[in-house]
Amino acid sequence: MKRIADSTIRRLSLYLRFLEDFEARGLSTISSDELAARGGTTSAQVRKDLSFFGSFGKRGLGYSVPELSSRLRKILGLERDWRVIIIGAGKIGAALAQYNGFSERGFLITAIYDNDPGKIGRQVDGLTIRALERLSSDPESAAADIAVIAVPASAAQTTADLVVDAGIHAIMSFAPRRLRVPDDVAVKMVNMAMELEGLSFALTNRDSDRESD
Amino acid sequence: MKRIADSTIRRLSLYLRFLEDFEARGLSTISSDELAARGGTTSAQVRKDLSFFGSFGKRGLGYSVPELSSRLRKILGLERDWRVIIIGAGKIGAALAQYNGFSERGFLITAIYDNDPGKIGRQVDGLTIRALERLSSDPESAAADIAVIAVPASAAQTTADLVVDAGIHAIMSFAPRRLRVPDDVAVKMVNMAMELEGLSFALTNRDSDRESD
DNA sequence: GCTAACTTGTGAAGAAATTCACAAGCCGCG
DNA sequence: CGCGGCTTGTGAATTTCTTCACAAGTTAGC
Numbered sequence: 001m002k003r004i005a006d007s008t009i010r011r012l013s014l015y016l017r018f019l020e021d022f023e024a025r026g027l028s029t030i031s032s033d034e035l036a037a038r039g040g041t042t043s044a045q046v047r048k049d050l051s052f053f054g055s056f057g058k059r060g061l062g063y064s065v066p067e068l069s070s071r072l073r074k075i076l077g078l079e080r081d082w083r084v085i086i087i088g089a090g091k092i093g094a095a096l097a098q099y100n101g102f103s104e105r106g107f108l109i110t111a112i113y114d115n116d117p118g119k120i121g122r123q124v125d126g127l128t129i130r131a132l133e134r135l136s137s138d139p140e141s142a143a144a145d146i147a148v149i150a151v152p153a154s155a156a157q158t159t160a161d162l163v164v165d166a167g168i169h170a171i172m173s174f175a176p177r178r179l180r181v182p183d184d185v186a187v188k189m190v191n192m193a194m195e196l197e198g199l200s201f202a203l204t205n206r207d208s209d210r211e212s213d
Numbered sequence: 214m215k216r217i218a219d220s221t222i223r224r225l226s227l228y229l230r231f232l233e234d235f236e237a238r239g240l241s242t243i244s245s246d247e248l249a250a251r252g253g254t255t256s257a258q259v260r261k262d263l264s265f266f267g268s269f270g271k272r273g274l275g276y277s278v279p280e281l282s283s284r285l286r287k288i289l290g291l292e293r294d295w296r297v298i299i300i301g302a303g304k305i306g307a308a309l310a311q312y313n314g315f316s317e318r319g320f321l322i323t324a325i326y327d328n329d330p331g332k333i334g335r336q337v338d339g340l341t342i343r344a345l346e347r348l349s350s351d352p353e354s355a356a357a358d359i360a361v362i363a364v365p366a367s368a369a370q371t372t373a374d375l376v377v378d379a380g381i382h383a384i385m386s387f388a389p390r391r392l393r394v395p396d397d398v399a400v401k402m403v404n405m406a407m408e409l410e411g412l413s414f415a416l417t418n419r420d421s422d423r424e425s426d
Numbered sequence: 427g428c429t430a431a432c433t434t435g436t437g438a439a440g441a442a443a444t445t446c447a448c449a450a451g452c453c454g455c456g
Numbered sequence: 457c458g459c460g461g462c463t464t465g466t467g468a469a470t471t472t473c474t475t476c477a478c479a480a481g482t483t484a485g486c
Contacts, residue, residue, distance in 0.1 A: 004418075005443070006411065013410040017366070017389045031463065040391030043463090044445055051465060059464040060452035076410050077417025084409070095308035096405075105406050107413075146412050153230070169419060170412040172405070176230045178253030186415035188408045192309075192385070195401045196297070196320050197226040197289050198219065199359050199383040202399035204290025205217075206382060218473070244433065256433090257475055264435060272434040273482035 008049045012072055014039050015046065019069035031062035081106045085141055085168075087159055088150035089114040089122075089129045092174055096148060098125040110144060132159075136166045149173040160187075221262045225285055227252050228259065232282035244275035294319045298354055298381075300372055301363035302327035302335075302342045305387055309361060311338040324353040345372075349379045362386040373400075 018038045022030055032043040032050075039046070050056055050068075053075050057063045073079055084107050086093045096102075097112050112124055115132035122129050135141050147163040149156055149171055156175035163171060164181055171187045173179055176194060179187050231251045235243055245256040245263075252259070263269055263281075266288050270276045286292055297320050299306045309315075310325050325337055328345035335342050348354050360376040362369055362384055369388035376384060377394055384400045386392055389407060392400050 004414075007443075009411050009414050010407060012414075013407045014389055016410075033463080038391060042445065044447090044466095045443095047463095047465060048444075055465060057464050058452065059450070060462050062463065075414070075417075077413040078410065082409070082413055082416070091308075091312050091314070095304075095312070099304050099308070101304070101406060102409065105409070107406070107409050145416060146409065170416050172408055172412060176227055178251060184419060186412055186419070188411055190403075190405060190408055192403060193314060193318050193320070194223060194226045195385055195403055196295070196315065196318070196359065197229075197291065198222050198401055199385060199399055200290040200295055200320075201217075201222050201225075201288070203295070203358060203383050204288075206397060206399070220473075246433085255475065257436095257477090258473095260433090260435060261474075268435060270434050271482060272480065273432050275433065 002052065004052055008052065009076070011039060011041065011045070011049050012076060015049075016069060016072040016076065016078075019065055019072065022065045023069055028065055029062045030065055030068070032057070034062075078106055081108050082145045083108055083110045083143055084146045084148060085110060085144045086112040086148045086150060087114075087132065087135075087163070088152075089116075089119050089124060090150060093148070093150035094124050096150065097127055107146070111138070111141065113141075132162070135162050141166045141168070144168055146170040146172065149175060149179075151175065153177050215265065217265055221265065222289070224252060224254065224258070224262050225289060228262075229282060229285040229289065229291075232278055232285065235278045236282055240278055242275045243278055243281070245270070247275075291319055294321050295358045296321055296323045296353075296356055297359045297361060298323060298357040299325040299361045299363060300327075300345065300348075300376070301365075301387075302329075302332050302337060303363060306361070306363035307337050309363065310340060320359070323357060324351070326354075345375070348375050354379045354381070357381055359383040359385065362388060362392075364388065366390050 015035050018035055019030070032046040035046045036043045056068050056071050084102065086097055086109060089112050093112060097109055102109060109127065111130060112127045113130045113132045113135055114120060119129050120131050130138065145168070147168045149159050149163070151159050153175040156173060156177045157179060160171060160173070160179040160181055164185055169185050171179065171181065171185060173187060173189050174191060176189070176191050181187055228248050231248055232243070245259040249256045249259045269281050269284050297315065299310055299322060302325050306325060310322055315322060322340065324343060325340050326343045326345045326348055327333060332342050333344050343351065358381070360381045362372050362376070364372050366388040369386060369390045370392060373384060373386070373392040373394055377398055382398050384392065384394065384398060386400060386402050387404060389402070389404050394400055
């Protein structure tokens, strides 16, 4: 299969949410134009995104809501549950463990790890914090699909190495660092402070634009 | 000024973190190549990113760490603090209010709002939850620079409208929705479930690649 | 002061993503 | 059954982003 752009996948994920809304409201068909309006893009973009995976619509009519939504779920691999472990039981890790929005979407948090002896053994939302050094020998991590890395930036790379050694092939990292991993391991970096800095730039730029007008 | 790509800004934000590391370690110069290696990009990309804003380096030598880092802070608008309000005191909103990583980077959380009468008046990390309908009349929101929207997706657009009416020009939204706002309002969408779906896609795709090998 | 070893800054080339534009197909109606 | 009104799917055109490649500038050593 031709390599699919990240931006395409992100949009598919978004379209799926709109379809779920439509499904809940009992609507049966939707056009690329309607999806585009909700997603802030163009109908051509929607059709192009879908075209990488097949042709799911009917000319003149649009897309069947339940069919397209089931197709997207299949494309995105959401027909099954995924087991997620969290590494780092600090503020971010603990907040994620308590957030139930993930399990609602099929991402089940099965374990949480830390390397601080003071934290090991404590409970976070029903999960016992485990010792990080046990990661590779733990049955929970052996069965895990995705690791969330929520450790200090300075420990991110060694943590990633542990995760890779444990046979996990997908990482969501909160550390603002490029993680070096083998090609067959997918990494997504998430960092809200960086997003805020993007807004800071936009605000600053807006002000200077006005001054120079 | 020529429009700068989002991806460029995100990288500048990342470079800045590396520079801060270097600064802390007392190093005085850095080359585009070293920045690139840490950021997972190329030296040409680093130089191009910087070139939109001026030329900060010395040929043959590289960049002065303190100077470049100060320049980037200025470009990103991080020489001042920003006042951030959070709207929605649910799991996400409350977690953000308690997280101190933002204030460390100059994003001060000054107020939190909700429209659930049962929540109004309660404390979250030293902040009293305020009534959402008071948003536009509140001095806190009038002085706010950035609004974080952490309400259910179905309420996101009306919340965004309130925020815009309150004169706020930057929004970070956790709702997987395109928000309709005037051109001079910057919006960043953050959604971890969508990132996880990206990983789900990568894992699914990896598996099917292997099957077909 | 000259040479060698580096590294920047930047047009030009190349790659990737988005938008255009239109043929082809579908539905409903008379 | 044929026509008019829609909407998809997709090559081609366009725009945007990244990489290449090299002249120009800097330092260090001798």
